[in-house]
Amino acid sequence: MQRSQLLLRQPFKALYLLYFYFVLLLVKLPFWILTSLPRSWRPRPSWTVFRTVFLQTMDAVMEAMVTTSTYTMLRVDPQKFAKSAETNGLVWVEPTPELIVGDIKEYATKNGVTPTRVAGYWYGDRSSPLPEEKIIYELHGGAFVFGDASPVSYLGNAGLCKEMLRHNQQFSKAFQIEYRLSQGPPLPYENPFPAALIDAVAGYHYLVKVMGYKPSEHPLNGGVGWWWSRHQLNWGSSHFGPESSVTTNRRSDFIGPFFGGYPIRAMLGALPPSEADTNAWLSPASKYLRKPSGWFNGFPPSFLIVGEAEMLRDSNRTLRERMAVDMGERLTYLEVPGATHIFLSFTWHEPERTEGFNKVAKWLSATM
Secondary structure: OOHHHHOOOOOHHHHHHHHHHHHHHHHHHHHHHHHHOOHHHOOOOOOOHHHHHHHHHHHHHHHHHHHHOHHHHHOOOHHHHOOOOOOOOEEEEOOOHHHOOHHHHHHHHHHOOOOOOEEEEEEEOOOOOOOOOOEEEEEOOOOOOOOOOOOOOOOOHHHHHHHHHHHOOOOOEEEEEOOOOOEOOOOOOEOOOOHHHHHHHHHHHHHHHHOOOOEEOEEEEEOEEEEEEOOOOOOOOOOOOOOOHHHHOHHHOOOHHHHHOHHHHHHHOOOOOOHHHHOOOOOOOOOOOOOOOOOOOOOOOEEEEEEOOOOOHHHHHHHHHHHHHHHHHHEEEEEEOOOOOOHHHOOOOOOHHHHHHHHHHHHHHHHO
8 A cells, every 4th residue: 555545544644643743843843943043044034933934834734734635624514614603604606507618618528527506605794785896706725625715714715805805995795615626646536627617607607697796897807806816827847947936935835745746636637647737727827838828818907916935936927927918007916025825814924914915905996
C-alpha cells in the first residue's frame, strides 16, 4: 500500500498527526522563531517575526492536511448547518441544466458531472431586492478542493464577505454559493471539472431569475455587483522553474503543498493530464495555450488584486497581460508588496489587508 493511502486510514492517520504536531510545537516552532529574529533571514525584511512564523506554520499544517486529507473534515455540511439556527442565511439553489452548453456540456459529459441542487448563504441584509439594488456574489477560495461558504467557515470566507460589506456600504448584502468540491486520488473521484462552474452559473441564475436582481452592462456585472474569485489561474506547469514565483516565493507563501498535483488530479477526473496546460477554462494563464487573444472581449470592468509575495504572482501577471490586450483601461491591476495569497482573508495581514480593501472600495465606487 502506498504511503499516501496508508495515512488516510486509522490508526496511521492519528499517529502521523500526533507525531506531526509534536514535532511542530517542540522542534519546528522554536527553530523558526530563532531563525526569524534577523530581518535578513525573513522572506521579506519588512515582515514581523510573527508573520514569518505564522506563514511557516500555515504551510506545515497545509502539508499535513493534504497528506492525510483532513481538510475534508473542515467543510461545513449545509444539511447539518440548516438545523443549527433559524436565521442563518442558508438557501437552496436549484440546478440549471438548460444553461450548460458548448464546451462545458462536453466536459461535463466526459466527467459524468450533472447539475444538482446546492446550498448558498446570504450575508448582510436579507430583505427582498430593491429596484436597481446591487449585491456582491462571491466564490470562496480553496483550490476547488476544500473550503466552504458558510458563516462559520474555518478559512475566513465568511469574514471576507463581511469585510467587503463593511468597506463598501453601497452594497447591503452578499451571496456565496456552496459549489461542489473536487476530490481525487488517493481518494475516490468526486465532482471533477466542471462541477464548480456549473454550480456558480446556477448561483447567478438564482440571483437574477429567482431573486430578481437586474443584470446590466454584462451578465456578470450590474445587478450582481462583483464576481469575486480567488482561485488558481494556472493548474499546469507553464509557470514552473527556478526563476518563477512558484519557486522564488515558496518561503513567503503557504500554498506550496497544493502544487504537489492533488487539486489538478481531482479537477481533471477523466480528462487527460494535458488539459492542465491546454484547457483555457482550467488554466487561462497557461503559457502553452494557443491564440489567447480575444478571450476577454466583452468582459465587464475588472479588478485583479495580487500579492507580490505569493507563489501565483507570475500566473497573475500573465493573466493581466492577456486581459489587458482585450480590455484596455477596463482592467485595473494591483500587486501589493509583501502580500501573500488571499491576504484579504487574514486579519493579521496588516497593513496590506486594509490597503487592499480600500483600493477595491475606491474602484467599486468609481465603477459601479
